[in-house]
Amino acid sequence: MPLRKSWVESANSPETEFPLNNLPYGVFSAGQRNHHCGVAIGDSILDVTALEDAHMLRPSGDAKVFDSGNWNAFMELGPEVWGRFRNQLVGLLGESADSFIRDGCRVALVAMTDATMHMPFKVAEFTDFYAGRHHATNVGTMFRGAENALPPNWLHIPIGYNGRASSVVVSGTDIRRPWGQLKSPDHAAPAFLPCRRFDIELEIGAIVGKRSDGPVSVASADEMIFGYVLLNDWSARDIQAWEYQPLGPFQSKATATSISPWIVTRAALDPFRTSTPPREVPLLPHLHEPGPMLYDIPLEVSLQPRGAAKASVIAKTNYAEMYYSAAQQLAHHTTAGSPMNVGDLLGSGTISGAGRHERGSLLELSWGGKEPFTLDTGETRSFVEDGDTLTLRGAAQGDGYRVGFGECSGTVIAALDASDLPYPTMKDA
Numbered sequence: 001m002p003l004r005k006s007w008v009e010s011a012n013s014p015e016t017e018f019p020l021n022n023l024p025y026g027v028f029s030a031g032q033r034n035h036h037c038g039v040a041i042g043d044s045i046l047d048v049t050a051l052e053d054a055h056m057l058r059p060s061g062d063a064k065v066f067d068s069g070n071w072n073a074f075m076e077l078g079p080e081v082w083g084r085f086r087n088q089l090v091g092l093l094g095e096s097a098d099s100f101i102r103d104g105c106r107v108a109l110v111a112m113t114d115a116t117m118h119m120p121f122k123v124a125e126f127t128d129f130y131a132g133r134h135h136a137t138n139v140g141t142m143f144r145g146a147e148n149a150l151p152p153n154w155l156h157i158p159i160g161y162n163g164r165a166s167s168v169v170v171s172g173t174d175i176r177r178p179w180g181q182l183k184s185p186d187h188a189a190p191a192f193l194p195c196r197r198f199d200i201e202l203e204i205g206a207i208v209g210k211r212s213d214g215p216v217s218v219a220s221a222d223e224m225i226f227g228y229v230l231l232n233d234w235s236a237r238d239i240q241a242w243e244y245q246p247l248g249p250f251q252s253k254a255t256a257t258s259i260s261p262w263i264v265t266r267a268a269l270d271p272f273r274t275s276t277p278p279r280e281v282p283l284l285p286h287l288h289e290p291g292p293m294l295y296d297i298p299l300e301v302s303l304q305p306r307g308a309a310k311a312s313v314i315a316k317t318n319y320a321e322m323y324y325s326a327a328q329q330l331a332h333h334t335t336a337g338s339p340m341n342v343g344d345l346l347g348s349g350t351i352s353g354a355g356r357h358e359r360g361s362l363l364e365l366s367w368g369g370k371e372p373f374t375l376d377t378g379e380t381r382s383f384v385e386d387g388d389t390l391t392l393r394g395a396a397q398g399d400g401y402r403v404g405f406g407e408c409s410g411t412v413i414a415a416l417d418a419s420d421l422p423y424p425t426m427k428d429a
């Protein structure tokens with residue numbers, strides 16, 4: 001599919017992440033507009049809350065869905081309405097729109113540079129998976145040795161854990177380094193200290209837009225997905241190493257998970273569908289994928305130390321590296337009977353490629369801290385330091401256009417001072 005032209009000129013640039021082909025959904029404030037739902041188009045945001053008030057858009061017929069400060073009520077309307085609404089947006093913003101429509105929309109266009117972005121949806125529940133083959137192999141090799149790198153179940157089921165919806169934050173939110181219980185080599189007993197091995201995980205999050213009750217096939221699971229976001233699952237590796245057996249990660253993943261401000265819809269990503277990699281062992285029938293359900297989305301991670309003039313790109317990879325698609329993960333999630341709800345968020349798991357510079361975590365890039373890597377500034381890193389800003393970017397590349405997410409960024413700030421904690425710590429002793 002070629003570029004679809006818009007009368008919003010900036011949307012026709014081959015560089016923009018937000019052409020008419022994309023139309024991602026977010027929530028913004030600008031001037032008098034407080035937590036309005038918006039659609040990104042070129043360097044602007046179309047205020048759909050204002051257009052709903054003006055009766056130019058009414059996806060639900062009578063009741064308003066864009067006055068609640070998030071996209072959940074719209075998601076509730078279901079896939080048929082999602083498709084109709086997308087067509088309406090193309091009608092409003094496409095180059096064939098007449099001057100009456102353009103004038104009506106112009107008053108609802110806000111410059112992106114004037115807007116503050118918020119969480120685009122209310123997260124119902126958050127599940128995170130571990131579905132990147134290279135990531136699982138790298139981490140397994142570091143923790144258990146090359147022979148036992150992949151756990152015996154890994155090639156058969158998408159491994160996951162139930163995380164916390166309460167700690168999901170929008171890009172731009174500062175991330176405070178956590179304290180936690182660490183097993184450090186110089187202490188016989190564990191110590192309660194600020195995390196020393198704070199890390200990121202480059203992921204894509206899938207948002208469930210349709211309720212389920214009972215088991216769901218992979219094909220139906222794909223249709224339940226409303227859209228995708230970039231997702232950075234901040235991880236405290238030293239807390240994780242001590243706590244993770246036998247029930248998996250807990251406090252190591254409870255600090256924050258950042259997401260991009262824009263939800264890119266499944267419809268916008270459709271031209272970039274690709275198949276999961278060949279299976280090493282056959283999957284059981286409930287995980288069979290009836291068609292391509294993964295996406296070709298080039299991704300990159302950059303790190304900018306406090307005060308540095310520019311960021312260094314530290315990793316480049318692709319969402320197509322995943323061994324399991326979000327549809328497979330979602331289908332698997334329902335096998336034991338758990339209902340899924342509108343607003344559920346599913347993290348893909350860390351996305352890493354085969355190459356050394358294709359690793360989606362600092363743990364892998366520095367090989368557990370044994371091989372620190374060098375930034376463009378000449379500084380080295382093993383893990384995230386206070387003042388570092390970590391940014392994820394991702395955009396599918398079409399024929400003369402891109403479909404992107406905006407950036408998913410977060411700056412790490414110093415841990416709370418020991419005197420601000422409600423209990424004594426080792427530092428006081």
Ligand code: CA
Nearest residue numbers: 128201233349
């Ligand atoms: Ca993760």
